[in-house]
Amino acid sequence: MIRSVLHVPALLGDAFYLLLHDKHTGRGHLAPRITRLAMGAAMLSELYCAGLAGYRPERGREGVVFLPERYPVMPDLVQHLALAEIETESQPPGAWMRLLGPLVIGPIAERLERDGRLEPLHVPRLELPLGFVLTRPRRWRPVTPLVGETPALYLGGQLDNGRALQMEELTLVGLTYACGLHRHVFPFSSKAVAEWVAQEALRLPPPLPELLRGLNQTVNQIVATGRH
Secondary structure, three states, X not given: OOHHHOOOOOOHHHHHHHHHEOOOOOOEOOOHHHHHHHHHHHHHXXXXXXXXXXXXXXXXXXXXXEOOOOOOOOOOXXXXXXXXXXXXXXXXXXXXXXXXXXXXXXHHHHHHHHOOOEEEOOOOEEEOHHHOEEEOOOOEEEOOHHHHHHHHHHHHHHHHOOOOOOHHHHHHHHXXXXXXXXXXXXXXXXXXXXXXXXXXXXXXXXXXXXXXXXXHHHHHHHHHHHOO
16 A cells, blocks of 8 residues: 555645645645645635636726536546535635635545555543533644655755656755745755746646745735734
8 A cells, every 4th residue: 555655645635735744744844824724725726726726807896716517527426525515606716715725635635545655643532511522623644754745855856956847846846935835845945946846836737826826925914923
């Protein structure tokens, strides 16, 4: 089983989840608020790359996410959950980035668990008087550290060797830099690499460049607020 999962997950949200979480403990590298925001952006990017969601520019205001009349592929359970939410109202990508993260982060972990990449950790449960129960949210960790760091190793190798990146790979790298995760995932990458990623990300189809820019701006605001 371990041998079969030593490659980058096919789904963008799965790969980014592994990038966001420690390969040993499964804990997030970033603050929970930023983690949820980044996972929302990753889920939206996954839907775009799969052709399950589109972007409609609006004159004089921010464009909105829309769903196609027919899906090019059958959505899986996690994608269907996100699509059902998007179907309820018309919102710009930035709004869905904020809304989708808390909704899908657990289901994406469960999807990785079904794929044999994550294992659930024991959830302590303490029963208190008057019927109260003290517990914590569910958490997962990679089945082995190597499984957890496979996306980082692959993408880091592509960047270090100057190889061309496919659209989903460039989106993953763009997300990593946009939310500040590169300090954990690509700790030895140079400033020149970061500048190259920023320039290449501008060539992604809309609204991915705008989504990455919005993620970066929101994360910077969260970090700046936390310093005061």
